[in-house]
Amino acid sequence: MNPSGHFNIRVYGLLINTLKQVLITDEYRMGMYMTKFPGGGLEYGEGTIECLKREFKEELDINVSIKAHFYTTDYFQKALFFKDMQLISIYYLVESTDIDKIPTTSVINQIPKVEGAQAFRWVAIESLTPDKFTFPIDQKVLELLKATL
Template sequence: MSKKFFNVRVYGVLINTDNQVLISDEREYGIDFTKFPGGGLEYGEGLIEGLKREFIEECNTEVEVISHFYTTDFFVKSAFNDSQIISIYYLVRAVSDIRFTTKTALFDFDGEGDTLQSFRWVSLSELKEDEFTFPADQYVANLLLKTI
């Protein structure tokens, strides 16, 4: 019997002055997926601390939290293991210069390797929930469209 566990994830919804939201295209474990920027909480850190760390690691950009946006309130099984995903989403704003390259094409990765990532700005007027791979991100995209 495999051990079941909870996997706490924290994500940032970053909207720029052109009313575009930042999304992340990634490849990991041979799987391509699209999600909001962020990732797993490390043992010993708080949610906001983890989110800020993720943005520095992934985007080389410092963010501040504007407000809580959504926490998953339905069951989500991980696509990668037997864990139950609990995702917390925050609206964030950049407090340092944007220091990452963005692409326009889906999965337009630079280089090769087991773990790849690229970022895209997507206009809120063109955002679609099915653009995201995982159920929680799809739900958040839909919620974002309803509230903007």
């Protein structure tokens, strides 16, 4: 039996605009550059939807609403940054009326090598390939997203 302390639960949002572009984030965290979908870690005492809304408010200063659950990790994935932890990632399709407020760039990894640095980009879903994402689960989610379009 595994105590709940052996799990790292992450919640991410797939925000897609009218041009069929998805919002992705380039970040520098824990000593490395990463490209992923927006979102973050579930905090004790909050639900997954509450977590995702908080993450979008903290990172982008926008409100999102949940359209639908998209995917939850259905295989074992060891957490990269946390020893002896299993990663569980939950993805939702989200929408926002504040989409025009999102500060974005078109330049890949145009962020300083400073802990917590972050920039957002809109990228056409059809042109994205799994190798553009840092983490295996995001790579799988991209493939699933492309299959649904």
